[in-house]
Amino acid sequence: DARAWTGWGSAGREASKGGRRPAGRALPIERTRGSEILFGVAPCSMALSQARRDLFRLFLKRSGGPQRAVSSELVLQAAARGVPVLHVGRRELDALCGGRVHQGVCLEATPLCFKRLEEAEEPGLENGESPNRRLLWLVLEQIQDPMNLGALLRSAYFLGVDRVVTSRRNSCPLTPTVSKASSGAMEVFDVYSTDDLRSFLKAKAAEGWEVVGTVSQFETVENVPVISCLEFRWNKPIILVIGSEGDGLSLETQLLCHQMLVIPSGRALHPGIESLNVSVATGILLHSICSQKLRHGD
């Protein structure tokens, strides 16, 4: 049997009409083993539009859920994919997604995994591609907060990052919370991971890529030059490496960087408030780099 009991909810219309359930409880919704519950309009809609997950059931709030146009579109998407649609109450949706902000929509689906770098077709700078093609990869070292990971994926997707690679160790997996924080970008954008970030960065450097790290202030980092992001020039394929909110990049990774970028602050900062949120800082750095591409019309 592939089903397991989980949560408290009532599947289908019939359960919540009579009002004979004990208050605060609903009949449990059976979940397909190994499935997870996506929540929110964007993640569910994007997952329905892609063929990257197996989809089991779409749960829509019976009344007062998403706007009619949004609901209709989700039902049409589900029909096209052959996914059953169940209309349930708010309490059932709350139970399904653990009380998160579901906007009246949940989707039962198989999880998404990181892609392994070995699975990627190499963009191969050597294979006759124009040397002017400027590539930008974003490498995330030990980002553990799902809200930050989601926001980073959303920014990377929007701003045109060619590939995102995470360190597998100590990184947040691709959970439904990450998908929600990414506003669904996680559903359409591949995320790679590596078990050995150090070897990966060394290999890319040997191929001619520039490895660029970040620090929050003009502090000295061994022999790695630290420059303002406004002075950075994008002349060859870049890997931008971002560290975790608390600790930043590991020293080991910093030593593999060719240079470190700083976002200059606009005022004298109070000690202890000397940095930006990691997803804001990354958005600024990516935009600052990519705006060179846009300005040059590449």
Next chain:
Amino acid sequence: DARAWTGWGSAGREASKGGRRPAGRALPIERTRGSEILFGVAPCSMALSQARRDLFRLFLKRSGGPQRAVSSELVLQAAARGVPVLHVGRRELDALCGGRVHQGVCLEATPLCFKRLEEAEEPGLENGESPNRRLLWLVLEQIQDPMNLGALLRSAYFLGVDRVVTSRRNSCPLTPTVSKASSGAMEVFDVYSTDDLRSFLKAKAAEGWEVVGTVSQFETVENVPVISCLEFRWNKPIILVIGSEGDGLSLETQLLCHQMLVIPSGRALHPGIESLNVSVATGILLHSICSQKLRHGD
């Protein structure tokens, strides 16, 4: 009596040693009426360093809390302000701040309020200030999410925004969650509010300020020109107006803008994933504007 019973916690050392309490419960901590509980190292440390709140008690985790250096600094700060320090257990801290991420520190304090614009000393462009002094104010229309508000304040502070003004109606107040999301910036940076955003923007426009809005795509907004943020030139004092995550700027506010800025995307976007997180987008726009100041060495 100025104290009220609230939460479940145990004040002082004695309560949690004997282990005779029923599991899962601790003695309640009395709270000063009208106080709130700040949580996290940065908000508590910044609040201790400023004279903007009345402070009642600092709560530190008895063991395994912040690093010793951080703890010592907090205790010294509290002593300097005459604030009693209580060493309590994790469960007590959890109860005090409603289970949020307290990092082993809570601080009982009076709330912070928005400042009214009338309280502000006008920077007065007319009062003999250099006309080359480029001012940047950030106006937030109906930002309701405390995490977004906090991240926006942190970015505004870091990047050198001269003043932040929120619409009082439908905006998130300056709660401890906002302070945490701002990494303490809310404790050192004044936040103003207005009951009448429309009149405020009209008055500033009449004074010669440029009112700049934002849209997520190159859509037409009545007769307001829409340009890429890369093309924007900072020639006079600016008000950058940001709308809420879901709905963006109200039409009423859009019509008061002289121009609208767009962050260009770096790829063809999937329908439904056509925007950035509001705090990331604002960080990019502020940095893009401020980088002109830095480039010109103003």
